[in-house]
Amino acid sequence: MANLETGLAMINVLFFGRLGDFAKQVPSTIEASTPAEIRDLLAADFPELVRELNQPQVLVSVNKMIVGWDQPLFDGCEVAFLPPVTGG
Amino acid sequence: MTDRIRIQEQDFDLAEEYQLLRQTDSAVGAVVTFSGLVRDFEVSAEGAGSVMNSIDSLSLQHYPGMTESLLEKIVEQANQRWNLIATTVIHRVGDLAPKDQIVLVGVASQHRADAFEAAQFLMDYLKTQATFWKSVKRNGEQQWIESKASDQQAAARWDGSDDK
Numbered sequence: 493m494a495n496l497e498t499g500l501a502m503i504n505v506l507f508f509g510r511l512g513d514f515a516k517q518v519p520s521t522i523e524a525s526t527p528a529e530i531r532d533l534l535a536a537d538f539p540e541l542v543r544e545l546n547q548p549q550v551l552v553s554v555n556k557m558i559v560g561w562d563q564p565l566f567d568g569c570e571v572a573f574l575p576p577v578t579g580g
Numbered sequence: 581m582t583d584r585i586r587i588q589e590q591d592f593d594l595a596e597e598y599q600l601l602r603q604t605d606s607a608v609g610a611v612v613t614f615s616g617l618v619r620d621f622e623v624s625a626e627g628a629g630s631v632m633n634s635i636d637s638l639s640l641q642h643y644p645g646m647t648e649s650l651l652e653k654i655v656e657q658a659n660q661r662w663n664l665i666a667t668t669v670i671h672r673v674g675d676l677a678p679k680d681q682i683v684l685v686g687v688a689s690q691h692r693a694d695a696f697e698a699a700q701f702l703m704d705y706l707k708t709q710a711t712f713w714k715s716v717k718r719n720g721e722q723q724w725i726e727s728k729a730s731d732q733q734a735a736a737r738w739d740g741s742d743d744k
Contacts, residue, residue, distance in 0.1 A: 508643055509713035510724040549727070556646040572643060576727035579640065579671060579712025580616055580683055580703060 500525055501565050506572040507541075511550070514541035515573075527552040527571050528561040549576045581659055582666040585651045587642060589674040592684055597668050601688040604666040612695040613686040614703055620678035622716055622725065635716040640673045640682070643711035647671075654705045658687075661701065662694040669702060671712065701738050708735040 500523040507515035518538060524530045535542045544550065551574045554563050558574075565571065582604050586592075594615055601611045618638045623630050655667050668686040676682060685702045689695040714725040 506643075508641060508711065509715075512641075513724075553643075553646065556643070556649065572646070574643070574711060575713065575724075577708065577711055578714045578725045578727050579642070579710050580707035580731075 501567040501569065503530065503565050504568070504570045505530060506570065508572060509575040509578075511541065511544055511573050511575050514538065514544055525565055526562050527554070527559070527565070527573075530571060531561070544575070545573055547575070550574065581664060583652075583655050583659075584666075584668040584670075585648060585655060586670045587644075587647055587651075587673055588670065589672065591672070591681060592670045594681075594684065597670070597684060597686055601666050601668060601686045604688055607690055608665050608688045609690045610692040610695040611686065611688045612692070612699040613684065614699050615681055616683040616703075618676045618678050618680045618682055624726065633718060635678070635718050636720075637678075637717045638676045638680075638682075639715045639717070639722075640671075640676065641713045641715070642671075642673050647711045650710045651706065654702060654709060657705070658698045658702055662689065662698040663691075664689050664694060664698055667698070667702070669706065671706070671710070673712070704731070704735040704738060707731045 502521050503524055504520060505522050522530050522533060524533060531542055531545050551558055552561055553559060553572045553574060554569050598611060598613055602608060621632050621634050623632050651669055655669060658664060658667060664687055666688040670684040672682050685699050687695040687698045708731055715722050716725060
């Protein structure tokens, strides 16, 4: 449920690849209005993770579409942080 | 166009996939297949040079839902650039051992140039755009594989040139 007082949405967050190693203690839902805000909220408790998130090659997706870090988020959005891919 | 895209833990049968491509249509005059295997070593950058490390096993993670739609887009782009009759992309996920098959790209077309080029394009784009992440185990320790500049360069050669 959205927080009516703050207008912030509850967001489901996912971390893939090496980011997952630094994000094991991160809660699976976070209240935030943009992906950039999620990153900022994590800075105090997860400095190593945020250092990784700040790498320029890291992409962010909302509901499985690549977006910018300032993409507005809505209740129930799925935000994923994606390090450079290495398939094939 | 007959497109098959699968992400799966289980192995695939190259001969079976080849037959499916071959039998799609009697206009098929060329089938190109590429299969990628797990090597028993990984080359990693270290300082100015690179080192070769042996590995015990490899593990592949992906982003369910997103990977499928990205692969669909890549196959769609190949269909726009080349004259293709059928395309197969199979990518395995989960734990794999050296010599295991990881990936299959198969393309059927009327003429060989379309199949050869599209197969390379599909692999180059798959490696740089689809949401898969590899990690390796070495002496019991897990390590994520770094993306390679050479893969980015290989994909970049298809940019902006509609060389048909």
